[in-house]
Amino acid sequence: xxxxxxxxGHLYNKKRYNACPYCDEAALEANTGSEGMSSxxxxxxxxxxxxxxxxxxxxxxxxxDPVVGWMVCIEGAEQGKDYKIRHERNFIGRSEEMHIHIExxxxxxxxxxxxxxxxxxxxxxxxxxxxxxxxxxYINDEAIYAPRELSAYDIxxxxxxxxxxxxxxxxxxxxxx
Numbered sequence: 001x002x003x004x005x006x007x008x009g010h011l012y013n014k015k016r017y018n019a020c021p022y023c024d025e026a027a028l029e030a031n032t033g034s035e036g037m038s039s040x041x042x043x044x045x046x047x048x049x050x051x052x053x054x055x056x057x058x059x060x061x062x063x064x065d066p067v068v069g070w071m072v073c074i075e076g077a078e079q080g081k082d083y084k085i086r087h088e089r090n091f092i093g094r095s096e097e098m099h100i101h102i103e104x105x106x107x108x109x110x111x112x113x114x115x116x117x118x119x120x121x122x123x124x125x126x127x128x129x130x131x132x133x134x135x136x137x138y139i140n141d142e143a144i145y146a147p148r149e150l151s152a153y154d155i156x157x158x159x160x161x162x163x164x165x166x167x168x169x170x171x172x173x174x175x176x177x
Contacts, residue, residue, distance in 0.1 A: 078102060
């Protein structure tokens with residue numbers, strides 16, 4: 001894909017936008033600068049030290065969904081590896097089809113071992129055990145059998161692995177959607 005650079009240095013897709021969408025916040029928010037686009041993009045804005053407002057941009061059609069938190073393996077076959085958590089439901093399993101793909105621990109189910117859900121309206125995370133798993137999932141050494149709200153630095157134990165939960169979004173930060 002060939003990118004065009006505007007006078008302010010922003011890169012954008014010339015085929016999708018008639019002009020730089022980053023320089024025109026209203027067009028970006030309404031997604032009116034492009035032809036044939038109807039979905040509203042995700043945006044996050046910031047003002048730099050010179051008072052110039054810049055926008056981060058992504059949309060669902062490009063397959064980019066901002067990270068809202070992480071799960072980091074602190075014990076097990078993939079120790080040190082992080083897994084990004086995205087908006088809404090993130091299915092966990094060994095299969096490559098899963099949003100959170102944990103391939104090194106054979107005691108974790110291939111599909112739907114659990115779900116981490118982020119609710120952007122309530123700004124909270126919930127862990128939901130998979131409906132068909134035979135093993136027990138622990139959070140902070142407590143067995144869970146039903147959905148449970150997660151807190152920062154909770155320890156999730158699945159199979160022979162332990163993961164620490166680290167939120168990005170919540171009461172202190174939220175992407176503007």
